[in-house]
Amino acid sequence: MSDAKVFSDERLNAFVDNELGAQECDEILTAVATDAELGQRLCELRSAKELVRHAYGRVPQVRRQANRHLSFWSGALAASLTLTLGVLIGWLGHQSATATESHGTAAAWTERLFAAEPARILIHLDSSRSEQMEAALDLAEAYLAKASNARVEVIANNRGLDLLRARTTPYAERIAEIRSHHERVAFIACGQTIARLHGGGEDVALVPEAAVTRTAIEHVAERVQQGWTYLKI
Amino acid sequence: MKWLPSREQRELMEQIKAGRGRLYRVAFAWCHDAALADDLAQEALTRGLSRLEQLRESAKLMSWLFAILNRCWIDHLRARRRDVDDELLSELPSDLPGPDSHAERQETVSRVRRAIEALPLGQRQVVTLVDLEGFSYAEVAEVLEIPIGTVMSRLCRARGSLRGLLMEGATAQPRLRSVK
Incomplete structure (x- = not known):
């Protein structure tokens, strides 16, 4: 039986973004130790965050011919x-x-x-x-x-x-x-x-x-x- | 009489120069158009510097400039979509051009950018400010002039959509899973 639903997505996002206090972090970390599904959800959120960073690590430089905007x-x-x-x-x-x-x-x-x-x-x-x-x-x-x-x-x-x-x-x-x-x-x-x-x-x-x-x-x-x-x- | 710039001057100039690149990157993540992003970043910098006397804490220079970038972006959208209020604007999907040819050559980058681009504008702004700039939720709320609860809900919906889109891509192309 999974305990993953105890934690809302908003709370897990806040965990991934270091927005939670120490006690809330402890609760999630304790739960992750015994809940593979929760671990998977956190992993996916963290991956999504890393992918966003990766996608814009290098952005194209402007090559202006005319200032159209x-x-x-x-x-x-x-x-x-x-x-x-x-x-x-x-x-x-x-x-x-x-x-x-x-x-x-x-x-x-x-x-x-x-x-x-x-x-x-x-x-x-x-x-x-x-x-x-x-x-x-x-x-x-x-x-x-x-x-x-x-x-x-x-x-x-x-x-x-x-x-x-x-x-x-x-x-x-x-x-x-x-x-x-x-x-x-x-x-x-x-x-x-x-x-x-x-x-x-x-x-x-x-x-x-x-x-x-x-x-x-x-x-x-x-x-x-x-x-x-x-x-x- | 001293004419050389002080250390404070030089440091702030350095921040401003570096800030242009940061503004440009986030603007690009919002609009996926290099020329428009460059204009938005330049405009934000110009507007910001012309009102610099309103900035009371130099430590908040960047979040202040990002707030101005947001207003430049809204002005641009307003010019394209008249008679639409801010709340509705934030929910509108993008109709801007897709990722440019640079990204096309990088499959993962291209897929993620398309996923970001598919998000409603408000969600796209929140997720890029948090993930690219590392702003706290409170700072994002200040930059975008929205309640912190809205920041959290938009971020939640954005990440949920991204997870879905990216996992679909990963199923089709397992290579995506290898990207941390």
Whole structure:
């Protein structure tokens, strides 16, 4: 005669998931010793749990040709990356900075930034406003001019990608000139923004100096983790 | 003035980077569509970070992000199925595409994914959060905004269905039993 029905399926699941207290666990373990059917039920539940883990141990990576699903989210959400990063950095400890309040005062910013060691700075642009594009380039140049061993990256996403798009940038020559004078500067485009624009049928040819990263947020996270100074324009 | 990120900053950034992969894996288990899962994970991360000031305990970062992932998923389903309430949504079977070609090459993986996919959405969410992420029942209740009793009953029904489906497969193909 089996005692297995004494234990509900919910209780056995809770046992498998370590949700029971010591006394309840003892009761089940004691019963299992003399009840093969109960042991079988537990074995099947545990197998089901292991199989689920096994089935998603390795999941396929995305190979995007076009961003076919983005349309169901609003453009505002997709464009919130900037706010995201600004809030993130602020929340993280108020030690990074936004350059929003410092347009036209790149020199003052660089004075403050030279305190950073090692000399690595990531400048993030997400706006196509010409004064913000210019501020990003001013800041990069000022920093490169003053710290010869500096590494500077300008990363552009959302509307800021216009800085690096061949058809839209007003600064193609200036970018080429900066790059020709400084080996340690990089101009980086957000791959996700590019995919979104491609999905909308837009031409997204970049200036020759631009490299592409998968997503701006991942790049920023990686650089900050590596100790770079992050500045959002 | 200190400009380098603090250890706390670096640790949280590391968690967030790692979190993207975890969000993606669970999103994939929910929808079985790699591109959609990637969008869901990215969206959850973006929404989450834009509201990061609402997170009071950094230790709860991941369960908080999974709760946002759940809302992104519901928003997506709502966009596809208008005029359906949340409770009914959770009971709907999937009509999304099946496992992709990667899984097709792995028989057991493919069979389990099909079994998961055949579960009603609410059960699929609970079983993947418990089994893949190791969340406690209380955490799952918080993430999905449902009572803990519902978590337990959905999990119970999900495992019951999986046992049935997988044992059927095992009868047809005894090799399944060799998988722990």
